[in-house]
Amino acid sequence: MGAAQAVYAEVRALLLARQRADKTLRSEAGRLRILRQISGYLDACGRPDARHTIHVVGTDGKGSTAIMVEAMLRTSGARTLLETSPHLHELTERVVIDGRPLGLQHFERSARRLLDDPRCAEWSFFDLVTVLGWIAASELGCDWQVLEAGIGGRLDTTNTVIRKQVAIITSIDLEHTAILGDTIRQIAAEKAAILRGTCDAVVGASVPAAAIDEVRQRAAKVGARVHLVAEECATRVCATSLTEQIIELQTPLRTYVLYLPMLGAHQAENAAAAVRACELALGDQLTEAMVLRALRSAHNPGRFEVFAGKPLLILDALHTEHAALRFLETVASMPLPSERALVFAALADKRIAALLDVLRDLRMPVFVAPVASDRSADPEAVVQEFHARGTTALATASIELAIEAAKRRVGPEGVVFVVGGVYTVAEARAVLGQAPSADAP
Numbered sequence: 001m002g003a004a005q006a007v008y009a010e011v012r013a014l015l016l017a018r019q020r021a022d023k024t025l026r027s028e029a030g031r032l033r034i035l036r037q038i039s040g041y042l043d044a045c046g047r048p049d050a051r052h053t054i055h056v057v058g059t060d061g062k063g064s065t066a067i068m069v070e071a072m073l074r075t076s077g078a079r080t081l082l083e084t085s086p087h088l089h090e091l092t093e094r095v096v097i098d099g100r101p102l103g104l105q106h107f108e109r110s111a112r113r114l115l116d117d118p119r120c121a122e123w124s125f126f127d128l129v130t131v132l133g134w135i136a137a138s139e140l141g142c143d144w145q146v147l148e149a150g151i152g153g154r155l156d157t158t159n160t161v162i163r164k165q166v167a168i169i170t171s172i173d174l175e176h177t178a179i180l181g182d183t184i185r186q187i188a189a190e191k192a193a194i195l196r197g198t199c200d201a202v203v204g205a206s207v208p209a210a211a212i213d214e215v216r217q218r219a220a221k222v223g224a225r226v227h228l229v230a231e232e233c234a235t236r237v238c239a240t241s242l243t244e245q246i247i248e249l250q251t252p253l254r255t256y257v258l259y260l261p262m263l264g265a266h267q268a269e270n271a272a273a274a275v276r277a278c279e280l281a282l283g284d285q286l287t288e289a290m291v292l293r294a295l296r297s298a299h300n301p302g303r304f305e306v307f308a309g310k311p312l313l314i315l316d317a318l319h320t321e322h323a324a325l326r327f328l329e330t331v332a333s334m335p336l337p338s339e340r341a342l343v344f345a346a347l348a349d350k351r352i353a354a355l356l357d358v359l360r361d362l363r364m365p366v367f368v369a370p371v372a373s374d375r376s377a378d379p380e381a382v383v384q385e386f387h388a389r390g391t392t393a394l395a396t397a398s399i400e401l402a403i404e405a406a407k408r409r410v411g412p413e414g415v416v417f418v419v420g421g422v423y424t425v426a427e428a429r430a431v432l433g434q435a436p437s438a439d440a441p
Helices: 003-017 019-024 028-044 062-075 104-115 125-140 184-192 209-222 265-285 288-296 321-333 352-362 379-388 399-410 422-431
Strands: 052-057 080-083 095-097 144-148 166-169 200-203 225-228 234-240 245-250 255-260 305-307 312-316 340-344 366-368 393-395 415-419
Touching (some): 062 166, 062 288, 104 125, 125 144, 166 265, 184 209, 200 209, 209 225, 312 422, 352 379, 366 399, 399 415
Parallel strands (some): 080 144, 200 225, 340 366
16 A cells, blocks of 8 residues: 555545534534534635536436536536545545546545544534535636535535536435435425525426426525426437437537437436536537537446446446336336346345335346445345345345356346445445555545
C-alpha cells in the first residue's frame, strides 16, 4: 500500500465511522439543526457551494440522470463537479471532478479540513462528503455542479446549496417511508421542497399525477417553472442491443437521435429529463453534437451492466419494486438467451418481500447469497420467501459461489442475472475483477 493510499484509508475509516449519525439524526428537529450548522459553515467559508447547479432527486433514476447531465455540461466546455451516492467501491466515486473521481490526496486534505473542525463534529457521513466535494470543486474552479440528493430532498444535505438553476425530479414511488412518509403525496412534497426561487423544474415522464400536483403547488409557492417531460418531450426506442440503445428524442428545441450505452426504456426516459434540463440550463450553448457525444460516453456501472462471456452476466443494483419492474421490462426487451438463472442477495432493511413479488415473474431458478455485511438478509429466510411464491431457490454461502452455481446451471450459452442492491453488485463486480486495485481506488 502506497503512502497516499495509507493516508486515504485512515480518512476513509474516520468518515465511515460517522455513518451512525446518518441514523441518529433522522428526526426532523435533528436534521434541521444540522442543516443550519452546515449553512452557517458554508457562509463562514465564503460559500464554496456557490456555482451553477442542477439538483436531482427521485426514487429511481437520479444517479443515471445526474451522470448524463454532467456529461453534457462537461462536453459543453464547463468544469464540473458531480456528486452521487451510494458508491460502488470507493468513497472517491462520490466526488467526481471533470469526469474523474477526486484524487486521493485532494480527497484526504478536504476531508481532514472538516473532520478536524469542531463545527462539523455532529455532521453525518453524507454531510461531510457532500461539503467535502463543494470545497474541492471551489479550489479546482468548477463552474457547474450536478448534485444527486441522498434521501428525500427537503432535509437532504444537498438542499443547503445556495442556489440552483434547474431541479430534476426523475420518479416518485414509495421509499424510506419511515422518514419521508407513507403516501405518494407525502414523498412528493419532500422531494418538491428542493424547488427554490425561479429555477426550472423538470419532472420525469413516470412521475404520477398525485406527485405532479405536489410539485405544481410547491412551484407556485416559490415561483419555479414546471416542465413535464411527458408533455414537452416524445421518446422512442428505435433499436436495442447488449451494448447500447438508439433513441429518438423530440424536445421543444429539436429532435435528437441518440446512442445510449445505458439500457432500458427507463434510461430513455432519464435521458429525456437530462437533455431537457441541459437545454434549459445552457440554452443555445448546447448543440446537438454535444448531446450526442456526451450521452454516447455516459456510463453508470452496476445498472443493467452487461458482461460478455460464456455465459453472459448482467448486474443490476435494483433496490425498490419500481426498479425491479423496470428491470423486468428491460429483460423482456433484450435479445437474451433462454437458459437463465438469478443470483439474489440483499440487506435485511430492504423491502425484500415486495421485491420478490416482482422478481418471481422472471420464472427462473434463483441462487440466494448473503451480502458481506452484518446487515445482510438471511439467505435461508429469503429462500423460504421465494418458495412461498412458487420459485425454485437455493441458499449459497457467498455471492461468488452463487454466481458459479448459476453459471453451471445455465451453461455457456445462457445468462445469469445478479440483483439485490448496490452492495450485491459491488461484490459481484469484485468477483469479476472490476473493483479498483488496492493502490488506485
